[in-house]
Amino acid sequence: MTRTLDPERDSAPRDERDVALGALSDSLGFLLRLAQVQVFDRFFEDLGQIGLRPGEFSVLWVLHLNPGVRQGLLAQRLRVKRAHMTKMIRDFEARGLVERRTPEHDRRAVELLLTPEGTAFVRDHAEAFFTHDIRRPSTLTEAERAQLFTLLQKYVGLGPREGR
Amino acid sequence: MTRTLDPERDSAPRDERDVALGALSDSLGFLLRLAQVQVFDRFFEDLGQIGLRPGEFSVLWVLHLNPGVRQGLLAQRLRVKRAHMTKMIRDFEARGLVERRTPEHDRRAVELLLTPEGTAFVRDHAEAFFTHDIRRPSTLTEAERAQLFTLLQKYVGLGPREGR
DNA sequence: TATTGTTATACTCTATAACTATA
DNA sequence: TATAGTTATAGAGTATAACAATA
Incomplete structure (x- = not known):
């Protein structure tokens, strides 16, 4: 927070082609957005060909670490809405990466497991996923x-x- | 980067209600997403009543600092697609916050200015916008x-x- | 009554390409 | 030919509420 909110006090002689951001450069939300755009761009340059988005791979990864986890709990921890998680999991199921299982002790619930294909997918791409950004x-x-x-x-x- | 990618080596005795994240806790994209969700939640708790999203306010703020800036340049610097910027600006125009002006020297272009109402809006909300997160x-x-x-x-x- | 997951709907953001009017 | 902005369309992500099955 080194900048003032008063634009007058912050204005250098402005180039036509430049755009002053002022205090926006100290806005956490703005910085996070810029960072996320950059991470996204790099992800698709490096890993676009694996066919999954960062969020989707994250779900598979967490299933790898937590076999049998409940769908709702997974959504909660990953800060994804339940309705959205339903769609993602159905998608994975259709692609043969994830298996859904209803436990007998609570037949409302759904427990999630990677299929052998899902497990292989995670093993094949985990290292690239977690290290591509670092190698840049x-x-x-x-x-x-x-x-x-x-x-x-x-x-x-x-x-x-x-x-x- | 303290964690291994091997889930076996990272597994503490797992609580049923917990979800292991493993190396995901060291994924920049994941951390940025969590941070952004948190910033967003806080923004709407604190400033939901002003009627603008963080990105929208940012545009008004930058117009405040750069009167007459070209629409395309604005989009470029804020990492927003031109097509999206068109919609945002049209919206602001309809709300009476922004005025569009065609310069004579290049009649393809659009220069943007805050209206008096837009200027007042920025002045009224800038401090809250830039400091609400800090005050938490x-x-x-x-x-x-x-x-x-x-x-x-x-x-x-x-x-x-x-x-x- | 409350909870789990599902469905439906809608809105935002993003991405792309085709279009116009100017240059 | 190239550029600035526009329009149209589609997809992903998100939010909400209503719903069925189960607890």
């Missing part, structure tokens, strides 16, 4: 990158020993 | 917050003296 030449040093992760984890309440 | 009790200290901003700005290429 970055504006951040390794130490800065680690620091950024720590701060974001803390901001969203995913401490180093929480949320596992 | 946060999991981050003031120093950590500043650090997070610096790192995000550097990551997206908005250095402390760039992008103004």
Whole structure:
């Protein structure tokens, strides 16, 4: 928060082709959006050919780590709405990556499992998924990158020993 | 990057109600998404009544700082597609917040200006917009917050003296 | 009555391409 | 030919509410 909200005090002689952002450069929401656009662009450049979006791969990954997890709990932890999760899971099912199972002790629920194909898919793409961004030449040093992760984890309440 | 990609090596005795995230906790895209959801939630809790989304207010703010800016340049700098910007600006025009002007020297272009109502709107809400998140009790200290901003700005290429 | 997942609907954001009017 | 903005269309993501089956 080094900038003032008063545009007059923040205005350098402005180039026609430039656009002053002022305090917007210190808006967390704006910065997060720019960062996310950049991450998305890089994801599709590097991994566009695997045929899944980042959010979709994340779901498969979490199923890999939590076989039999309940669909609603999965949606809750990934901050996805239940209705949307239903569509995603149905899609995975149609592609043969995920199996749905109704437990006897609560027949309202749905437990999720990767199929062998789903498991193979995760094993084949996990390393690329988790490391593609790191391997890029970055504006951040390794130490800065680690620091950024720590701060974001803390901001969203995913401490180093929480949320596992 | 402290976690392994091998789920076996990362599995604590798992609670039925918990969901292991494993390496996903170190995925920049995932962290950015969680952070953005949180920022969005807070925005609507604090400022839902002003009737604009964060992105919309950002556009008005930038028009406030750059009167007469070209619509396409604005879209480019804010990382919004031209087609989408057209709709937003038409909306603002209908609400009486923005005026569109065709310059004589290039009659293909559109230059944008806030109306007096638009200017008043920005002045009335800018402080709340830029400070509501800061005023919240946060999991981050003031120093950590500043650090997070610096790192995000550097990551997206908005250095402390760039992008103004 | 409450909960789990489903369906339906709608709105935003995004992406693309075709179009116009200018240059 | 190229550019600025527009329009149309489609897809993904999200939000909400109503619903069936089950608890």
